[in-house]
Amino acid sequence: MRITVIGAGHGGKAMAAHLAIMEFPTVLYNRTADHVAAIKELGGVYLESFEAGPRGFGKLIKVTSIMAEALEKAEMVMVVVPSSAHADIAKACAPYLTDGQIVVLHPGRTCGAIEFNKVLRDNGCTADVIIAEAETFIYASRSDGPAQSRIFRIKEAVPLAALPSKRNQLVLDYIHEVFPQFIDGGNVLQTGMNNMGAIFHPALTILNAGWIETTHGDFQFYIDGVTPSVARVLEALDRERVTVAASIGIRARTGMEWLKLSYDAVGEDLNEAIHNQPGYYGINAPPTLNHRYLFEDVPMSLVPIASLGQRYGVSVTGIDGIIKLASIIHRTDYWRRGRTIEKLGINNLSTDELIHYVKEGVLGTE
Numbered sequence: 001m002r003i004t005v006i007g008a009g010h011g012g013k014a015m016a017a018h019l020a021i022m023e024f025p026t027v028l029y030n031r032t033a034d035h036v037a038a039i040k041e042l043g044g045v046y047l048e049s050f051e052a053g054p055r056g057f058g059k060l061i062k063v064t065s066i067m068a069e070a071l072e073k074a075e076m077v078m079v080v081v082p083s084s085a086h087a088d089i090a091k092a093c094a095p096y097l098t099d100g101q102i103v104v105l106h107p108g109r110t111c112g113a114i115e116f117n118k119v120l121r122d123n124g125c126t127a128d129v130i131i132a133e134a135e136t137f138i139y140a141s142r143s144d145g146p147a148q149s150r151i152f153r154i155k156e157a158v159p160l161a162a163l164p165s166k167r168n169q170l171v172l173d174y175i176h177e178v179f180p181q182f183i184d185g186g187n188v189l190q191t192g193m194n195n196m197g198a199i200f201h202p203a204l205t206i207l208n209a210g211w212i213e214t215t216h217g218d219f220q221f222y223i224d225g226v227t228p229s230v231a232r233v234l235e236a237l238d239r240e241r242v243t244v245a246a247s248i249g250i251r252a253r254t255g256m257e258w259l260k261l262s263y264d265a266v267g268e269d270l271n272e273a274i275h276n277q278p279g280y281y282g283i284n285a286p287p288t289l290n291h292r293y294l295f296e297d298v299p300m301s302l303v304p305i306a307s308l309g310q311r312y313g314v315s316v317t318g319i320d321g322i323i324k325l326a327s328i329i330h331r332t333d334y335w336r337r338g339r340t341i342e343k344l345g346i347n348n349l350s351t352d353e354l355i356h357y358v359k360e361g362v363l364g365t366e
Contacts, residue, residue: 001024001025001075001076001174001177002025002026002027002073002075002076003019003024003025003026003074003076003077003078003178004026004027004028004029004070004071004074004078005026005027005028005029006029006070006077006080006081007029007030007085008028008030008035008036008039009080009081009082009143010141010143010149011080011106011139011141012028012030012078012080012081013028013039013045013141013149014139014141014142015078015080015106015138015139016028016045017045017046017054017057017149018054018058018139018151019058019178020045020058020059020060021047021056021057022054022178025061026058026060026061027061027062027063027064027070028045028060028062028064029065029067029069029070030063031092033065036063036065037146038146038147039060039063039147040063041147043059043060043063044057045057045058045060045147045148046058046145046148046149047148047149047150047151048148048150048151049150049151049152050152050153053151053154067092067093067096068095068096071093071096071097071098072096074101075101075102075174076101076102076103076104076174076175076178077093077097077101077102077103078104078106079103079104079106079116080106082292082296083105083107083108083109083112083296084295084296084299086105086108086112086115086116086119086300087115087119090115090116090117090119090120090123091119091123093120093125094120094123094124095123095124095125097120098129099128099129100128100129101127101129101130102129102132102174102175103129103130104133104134104171104175105131105133105134106137106138107133107134107135107136107137107191107195108133108134108135108191108192109192109195109197109198109296109297110192110193110195110198110300110304110305111188111189111192111304112133112192113131113133113161113162113163113188114163114188114345114346114358115343115344116131117131117163118343118345130162130163130167130170131163132160132161132162132163132168132188133163133188133191133192134159134182134185134191135158135159135160135161135185135191135194135195136155136158136159136197137155138154138155138179138182139152139153139154139155140152140153154181155181156181157181157183158179158181158182158183159184159185159190159191159194160172160175160182160183160184160191161185161188161191162188163187163188163358163361164187164357164358164359164360164361164362165186165187165188165358165359166360166361167361168184168185168187172184187355188358189245189248189249189250189354189355189358190250190252192304193241193244193245193248193250193252193305194253195301195305197293197297197301198241198297198301198302198305199234199237199255200222200234201293201297202294202297202298202301202302203233204221204225204226204293205289206294206322206326206329207225207233208221208225208230209329211225211285212289213288213289216287216288217284217285217286217288218284218285219285220281220282220283220284221283221285221286222274222275222277222280222283223274223275223283224285225285226270226271226274226275227271228271230271231270231271231274232271233318234255234270235255236318237318237319237322238254238255238270240305240309240315240317240319241305241319242254243314243315244305244308244309244312244314244316247309247313247351248308248351248354248355249351249355255270255273256269256270256273259273259277260273263277263278263279265277265278289329290330294326294329295330298322298323298327298338299338299339300338302322302323302334302338303323303335303338303340304338304339304340304341304344305319306320307338307339307340307341307342308341311341311347312351323335323338345363349363
């Protein structure tokens with residue numbers, strides 16, 4: 001199976017190298033040619049990893065900054081870029097995608113596949129393409145140099161859903177050739193509403209803004225940054241997210257359930273559960289407020305959750321407050337920049353029509 005990886009950042013380089021080491025014909029695309037010049041010259045990426053993890057030189061069949069070249073003959077397209085770039089990538093892909101190709105967003109954040117699909121159609125793409133999204137990124141990884149990457153951990157179970165969800169099994173059958181770790185995530189509303197980063201990242205960053213700017217992030221983000229009062233805010237935001245999910249027929253995991261499922265961390269409340277998660281010890285805060293926890297997670301995760309809540313009658317005052325504070329800090333309007341239901345083209349759908357769309361891929365207007 002020929003695979004194209006779009007994006008040569010921390011995650012994209014790791015995935016491309018790993019795929020190549022597993023001997024899948026792999027193409028790496030990055031829109032900035034200079035960023036992949038060293039990889040192109042070497043013909044691949046050197047990968048280091050944890051004990052028993054993948055390592056070696058991943059030889060790529062092509063490294064390109066031309067989208068037409070990147071997508072030619074690709075059976076599966078792995079989009080590994082910040083979710084704030086998904087719309088731009090969809091627009092760039094639209095003229096070149098062909099029937100039968102599968103595009104997977106790693107991850108979609110919230111409503112990523114819905115946005116990607118709409119941008120494709122708005123830009124004249126009529127190909128029968130399946131868009132899917134992962135609930136979270138499969139690796140913990142980082143770039144170790146211009147043509148070097150390192151994987152710290154590979155997650156054991158990552159929910160994935162296709163748009164429409166009736167094609168979930170088809171996508172899983174393909175991706176299991178490469179990554180058996182992916183499991184059925186229900187539908188793209190489910191994967192999007194189970195986005196825990198939306199709750200943990202922006203609020204924790206804003207509530208520790210003074211400390212971050214004073215120390216440049218020289219404190220443990222979750223261990224020092226989460227206090228009983230901060231945790232109560234996170235719990236309130238989490239309740240809003242879960243209630244929004246329920247309003248559209250989704251049973252979303254709570255933060256406490258997610259910590260138990262992902263890390264076997266438990267406690268009397270969210271504060272205790274977070275401090276009982278050994279993996280959080282040693283993780284420092286962002287060094288600056290100009291960080292993806294705000295400029296990506298707010299418009300691409302919190303805005304769609306709040307927008308859905310407002311449409312279907314759920315109070316999202318806490319989430320809206322975080323969006324407004326982030327907008328003030330960054331001197332922008334994240335409501336205007338974010339994934340609102342109007343931008344996603346789903347603002348006129350009833351809950352039944354919305355569920356029908358994610359299951360069958362047909363909008364009520366079609």
